[in-house]
Amino acid sequence: MVKLIKVLVLVSVATLLAACSTSIDTYKSAKPVLKLEDFFKGDLVAYGMVQDYSGEVIQRFTVEMTGTWDGNEGKLDEYFTYADGREQRRIWYITKTGENSYEGRADDVEGVAKGTTAGNVLNWEYQLEVQMDGEPLVLTLDDWLYLVDEDNMINRTNMYKWGIPVGEITLYIGKK
Numbered sequence: 001m002v003k004l005i006k007v008l009v010l011v012s013v014a015t016l017l018a019a020c021s022t023s024i025d026t027y028k029s030a031k032p033v034l035k036l037e038d039f040f041k042g043d044l045v046a047y048g049m050v051q052d053y054s055g056e057v058i059q060r061f062t063v064e065m066t067g068t069w070d071g072n073e074g075k076l077d078e079y080f081t082y083a084d085g086r087e088q089r090r091i092w093y094i095t096k097t098g099e100n101s102y103e104g105r106a107d108d109v110e111g112v113a114k115g116t117t118a119g120n121v122l123n124w125e126y127q128l129e130v131q132m133d134g135e136p137l138v139l140t141l142d143d144w145l146y147l148v149d150e151d152n153m154i155n156r157t158n159m160y161k162w163g164i165p166v167g168e169i170t171l172y173i174g175k176k
Helices: 002-019
Strands: 042-052 057-070 073-082 087-098 101-105 109-118 121-132 135-149 152-161 164-175
Touching (some): 057 164, 101 121, 109 135, 135 164
Antiparallel strands (some): 042 057, 042 164, 057 073, 087 101, 121 135, 135 152, 152 164
């Protein structure tokens, strides 16, 4: 019974936090205006960390990126190097679907990432498959990218499993 109460409290807190989350419209007048096809063009570098649900840093990494665009179709080739020596590659295929909307696909993304921009911010959500102790685990990511200036961006991501917060990613991205 005590275990059930703890689970119900966690789900209630997660639901309350989700209900209090910031709306993308909060940023509609923020400058400079973020256009993915402008920022993610050419060579970029990123530095990041992953924190677990308690805030402990469990992963550090760098990412070398190259972005290309042809009309409304973009490709972002990412090469990750983790502090423990592991390497990973992810290629995003991004489509601009409207004035302020984008969709993204990658091999480890289940379905389609859907995103909206407003002012200097992009918010997109998607399901990402990660490896946990050698087993696949699908997490829901709530990804917020904040354009600081034309050459620099901060990316904050909240990760969830069954609606319960399990970690965060913080990433700095800069043009080379």
